[in-house]
Amino acid sequence: MDFIDIEGKVALVTGAAQGIGEAVARALAAHGAVVAAVDRNAEGLIRLVSELAAGGSHAAAFHADVSDSADINEAVGQIERELGPIEIVVNVAGVLRTNPVESISDEEWETIFAVNSSGVFHVCRAAAQRMTPRKSGVIITVGSNAADVPRMRMAAYAASKAAATMFTKCLGLELARHHIRCNIVSPGSTETAMQWSLWPDESGGEAVIAGSLESFRVGIPLQKLAETSDIADAVLFLASDRARHITMQDLRVDGGAALGV
Template sequence: MDFQHRTALVTGAAQGIGEAVARALAARGAAVAALDANGERLGAVVADIEASGHRAAAFPVDVADSQAVERAVDRIERELGPIELLVNVAGVLRVSSALSLTDEDWERTFAVNTRGVFNVGRAVARRMVPRRSGSIVTVGSNAARTPRVHMSAYAASKAAAAQWTKCLGLELAQHNIRCNVVSPGSTDTPMQRALWADDRGAEAVIAGNPAAFKLGIPLNRIATAEDVAAAVLFLLSDEARHITMHDLCVDGGATLGA
């Protein structure tokens, strides 16, 4: 998978899966436009990528702000080149029972996880269409296909983002633009660790929790961000040139292929 001389936009690039995707693309030759609302952390990630001899640039942006997204995409195309690869990773998680969710919890979850995918996807796809080339991957969640206790807003927002990405793929297929989804399960990221009660959190995730109707992980390991990034890069690449509107679940079997 060689991405030499290609420009990639990665949202949520300041940490976790987004950071792993940005680093992997840069290591394979792409010029990476890294977007994230956390400008300080984003700057550190980009500086480290550049120190390794690769190309990257930081764009502190809240993907929920459509005007800010449009400005950033315009700047990326001017400064780094036409965007050929897009990875939507930016996301937030508000944990609460369905009846205890606040209006703000619901609205912010959808603002980032769903509207953010729409804002960035629309802005980039509009520029890809005249060039008749491009590959888009949205990082969703296996929670989009399997109900989770206390994750209703997150699961619903990810399901909406996944379906929007597939519909986009159907409309853009005639323009030689592919759109796919990667749905991770539990992955060792700051978002996941925030759910752990102690340093044995990974063991609990692997074992599962019958009281929460949650199976364990048959492969007996928790995913790394790099595991998910590898799946993303495959779907972005020409190796997957005949794959579109696909949802690739990367969860070690946790949802039994559901």
């Protein structure tokens, strides 16, 4: 018997073309979910869905931009028409820009919030409108431990993730009476292209693990970066009936970097 009992369930995953989103999509597919892969990266989506199909999984690509509410409403409707009722939603799509506050442009601020915060709202609203009458569903938002721990040069990103985190908790409170669970998985530093883009050279990972007094950042107590599969495993648990009495929670997957804050 599969410990993760999601076989046959339709799972919408945003940001599925790369990084954590791709890992989540692959993990859900491996456990028998019907994956609706959503991303604005059409090429990455085609590659992912083709590989999943070759492995015997059921997956379909839906090209959409989470920052565009009309785009998402159309994609969610299409998913339900073509694949069936959405039972699992995983919000992974995100962007990162790093700058000191005085150097953040209006465009950078608005872009970060449009994807990381408004994108979560657009997807959750469209899904909740359909889940509520059915009184069933699971929504998981991939946030960040930066939502609770101040980081230098990451004010916009951290604020957008904090907004998405609190939104998901409030959504969970509203939807609880409909038996819909809403939770957050908050990674720390993870082996992704987004993380690597922050490193000045190949020793960047060692620096992240060690921490920096100069930037008021502790290191990672477990002495390693997360792998994308670590985040996907946490999502799998929360998506399954093994977590049937868990809602409005924020599960940290950061090797202890936030010191339990």
